Amino acid sequence: MNEMSSAGSPELQANLAKLEGYLARFREDGVGHFINGARAEAAKRFDVASPIDNQPFCKADEGSADDIDQAAQAAAEAFAGWKATPGAERREILHAIADAVVANAEEIALLESFDTGQPLRFMQKAALRGAENFRFFADKAPEANNGLSTPSDSQINFTVRQPIGPVGVITPWNTPFMLSTWKVAPALAAGCTVVHKPAEWSPVTASRLVEIMHEAGLPAGVCNTVHGMGEVAGKALTEHPLIKAIAFVGESATGSAIMRQGSETLKRVHFELGGKNPVVVFADADLERALDAAVFMIYSLNGERCTSSSRVLIERSIYDEFSAKLAERAAKVRLGHPLDPATELGPLIHPRHLEKVTSYFEVAKSDGASIKTGGKMAAPAPSPGNYVEATLFGDANQSMRIANEEIFGPVLTAIPFEDEAEALHIANAVPYGLAGYVWTNDSARALRMAQNIDAGMIWVNSENVRHLPTPFGGMKASGIGRDGGDYSFDFYMETKNIALATGAHKVPKLGA
Numbered sequence: 001m002n003e004m005s006s007a008g009s010p011e012l013q014a015n016l017a018k019l020e021g022y023l024a025r026f027r028e029d030g031v032g033h034f035i036n037g038a039r040a041e042a043a044k045r046f047d048v049a050s051p052i053d054n055q056p057f058c059k060a061d062e063g064s065a066d067d068i069d070q071a072a073q074a075a076a077e078a079f080a081g082w083k084a085t086p087g088a089e090r091r092e093i094l095h096a097i098a099d100a101v102v103a104n105a106e107e108i109a110l111l112e113s114f115d116t117g118q119p120l121r122f123m124q125k126a127a128l129r130g131a132e133n134f135r136f137f138a139d140k141a142p143e144a145n146n147g148l149s150t151p152s153d154s155q156i157n158f159t160v161r162q163p164i165g166p167v168g169v170i171t172p173w174n175t176p177f178m179l180s181t182w183k184v185a186p187a188l189a190a191g192c193t194v195v196h197k198p199a200e201w202s203p204v205t206a207s208r209l210v211e212i213m214h215e216a217g218l219p220a221g222v223c224n225t226v227h228g229m230g231e232v233a234g235k236a237l238t239e240h241p242l243i244k245a246i247a248f249v250g251e252s253a254t255g256s257a258i259m260r261q262g263s264e265t266l267k268r269v270h271f272e273l274g275g276k277n278p279v280v281v282f283a284d285a286d287l288e289r290a291l292d293a294a295v296f297m298i299y300s301l302n303g304e305r306c307t308s309s310s311r312v313l314i315e316r317s318i319y320d321e322f323s324a325k326l327a328e329r330a331a332k333v334r335l336g337h338p339l340d341p342a343t344e345l346g347p348l349i350h351p352r353h354l355e356k357v358t359s360y361f362e363v364a365k366s367d368g369a370s371i372k373t374g375g376k377m378a379a380p381a382p383s384p385g386n387y388v389e390a391t392l393f394g395d396a397n398q399s400m401r402i403a404n405e406e407i408f409g410p411v412l413t414a415i416p417f418e419d420e421a422e423a424l425h426i427a428n429a430v431p432y433g434l435a436g437y438v439w440t441n442d443s444a445r446a447l448r449m450a451q452n453i454d455a456g457m458i459w460v461n462s463e464n465v466r467h468l469p470t471p472f473g474g475m476k477a478s479g480i481g482r483d484g485g486d487y488s489f490d491f492y493m494e495t496k497n498i499a500l501a502t503g504a505h506k507v508p509k510l511g512a
Contacts, residue, residue, distance in 0.1 A: 012340040015120065019110045019339065023057065031060035031203045031227060033067055034210040036074035037220025042067055042228075048203060051117035051347040051386045052337065060203050063228030065236040068195065071224035072242040075166035075193035078221030083163050083191045087142035090189060094138030096216040101131040101181075104212060108205055112177050113338045115204045117347035117386065120339050122301055123175075129466075130181035130209075136468045137189035137488070144190050144489055147496075154505035161493040163191035164268065165244035168237040170230070170258070171206065172250045173199035173349050174304040180206050183247045184223060186488035194223045197237050199250075201350050203227045230254065238262045245269065245491065249306075252406075252432075252477045270481035270491045272306060272473060274406040275434035278427040279309035280449060282420075283318045285439035286461070291322070293437065293463040294412070295329045299390045302346055303410035304353075306478075307435045307457070307464045311403060312414050313423050319416040323394050326414065327372040333390040333410070335378050345410055347385035354386040357409035360402055361391070367400035369393045372414070398426045406432065420445060428454045433475030435464065456482070 031048060033040040042061035049056045061067075082090075101108070108127040113120045147159030169183045176198055187194050198206035210225040226233055238246050238261040245268035248258055252273040259269055279297065281290045297309040314322050338346035348354045354377070361375045374391030393413045396403050402413045417423040427436060427449075436453040438460050440446050450458040456474040459465065466472075469485035481491050 009340055012337055015339040019114055022107045022111055026058040030058050031207045033061045034225045035071045037214055050114050051349050053385050054351060060227045063226040063233035067226050068233055068236040068240060071195045071226050072240045074221040074224050075195050076242045079166055079193045082193055082222045087144055090141040091138045093217050094134045097213050098131040098134035100212045100216040108177055112205045116202045116349055117338050118301055119343045119346045121341060126175050126178040130178045133181040133185045137185040141189040154502055156500040157497055159495050159497050161495050164492055164494050166193045166242055167245045168243045169194055169196045170234055170248045171198050173202040176202045177205040179249055180209055187492050190489050190492035192492050195237060196225045197233050200229055235261055241265050271479040273479045274432055275306045275478050276311060276406050276430045276432045277307060277309050277435040278311045278313050279437035280313045280423050280427060282440040283315045284441045290439040291325055297463050298412045299333050299345060299410050302348055304408055309437050312412055313417050313426055314414060316416045316418055323414045327392050330390040330392045331373045335387055345390055347387045348409060351386060357388055357407055360407050364393045364402050367402055369396045369400060369402060398429045404430050424452055431477040434478035
């Protein structure tokens with residue numbers, strides 16, 4: 001049984017009081033579109049509920065194809081001016097946005113925790129990471145157009161980069177504020193304009209982000225936000241002829257749909273999709289650090305993260321001991337109200353997602369796996385929300401559904417392996433290839449595993465530690481393209497080659 005954080009702690013009560021102040025405007029006015037620098041009303045609205053109790057707390061605009069068209073038109077009209085804005089000026093605006101994010105960090109963290117169910121201890125850092133995203137790409141804005149010199153004997157060739165145009169950004173519900181900045185900041189630094197469609201299950205902080213950006217000096221039309229359903233607003237965005245590219249974070253099946261929808265207009269796409277990421281623990285590893293990392297990477301952020309280490313592959317000689325320690329730690333993960341600073345695991349985002357995650361408890365039993373700990377819903381005081389206990393499946397093998405399918409919750413599957421070859425086979429025997437984690441003190445083996453695991457990112461003797469200049473993205477069903485550093489500009493910009501003849505080459509004559 002997972003431990004429960006105190007439902008009535010003074011810290012929780014203080015945070016709830018602050019939250020009410022920030023929520024008041026949304027309770028009254030709702031979550032609205034923001035198009036061409038101003039609030040834009042929609043004809044239709046939908047309920048926004050908190051996963052803490054599944055009770056609606058405000059209404060949000062439900063975007064239509066017409067709303068998306070207005071936003072796309074605004075982005076297209078603003079593009080020429082934003083593209084022509086010097087990189088140094090874009091840098092100053094993005095730094096001002098970062099400053100404003102920091103100034104509003106408490107509000108962002110409390111709203112996001114309430115809207116998503118993510119524990120406040122993680123959301124406090126998410127707001128500041130959003131500011132870091134703006135600062136990093138702000139400093140890259142002056143060099144965004146830079147290219148290479150590639151001379152030949154008779155030509156002087158050089159490349160330049162130019163922004164691709166208005167782009168669509170579709171972001172998920174798990175850490176919506178940080179992931180929105182992760183996409184929007186490089187697009188703006190590159191000189192693109194944006195139409196942003198946030199996830200309908202957690203729209204509140206995306207609404208605050210676009211307001212904060214404009215309060216900090218972003219010109220009207222450069223970033224526009226339209227809320228609503230993926231089947232309507234998202235589809236209209238991916239099909240709109242003025243939108244030149246789509247950056248999407250979410251499920252692999254949705255990525256496939258977006259690719260189909262954008263094919264008629266030859267949309268460039270960047271996808272960060274699902275994962276079933278292995279953490280491979282060899283007997284010679286620092287087992288205490290490996291234990292800490294494995295627990296953190298599946299039970300933090302409610303297990304609702306694409307890079308979570310949802311499969312732990314354990315060398316058989318240490319399997320019993322290590323899996324027992326995993327079960328002991330998982331059982332002590334503190335469930336509770338997400339705004340309580342003591343809480344480590346909050347409610348899952350939505351009843352539909354809760355149903356999906358908990359369905360795997362029966363799947364595990366039918367597969368023949370054991371449930372070492374958890375495997376049950378939970379209902380911490382003061383009210384039942386979408387709570388599930390931190391869960392560990394044991395005695396699994398790679399043929400089981402629990403070892404192949406993305407659960408996207410606080411659920412870890414433990415699989416024993418005999419040797420390096422079997423560990424590598426198991427690690428690669430899934431449709432996904434986003435991240436991998438290897439724990440060993442054998443440096444040669446670490447390099448072999450890192451080179452041969454089919455994933456876009458490998459951490460050796462470490463949990464996921466983000467470094468902004470590095471490429472972030474996956475292989476196989478986990479995505480297309482890379483974020484981070486200059487890799488982001490590869491997506492948001494076109495590379496143009498310019499060749500200047502030196503006069504030394506012979507021009508062929510026809511019809512002379």
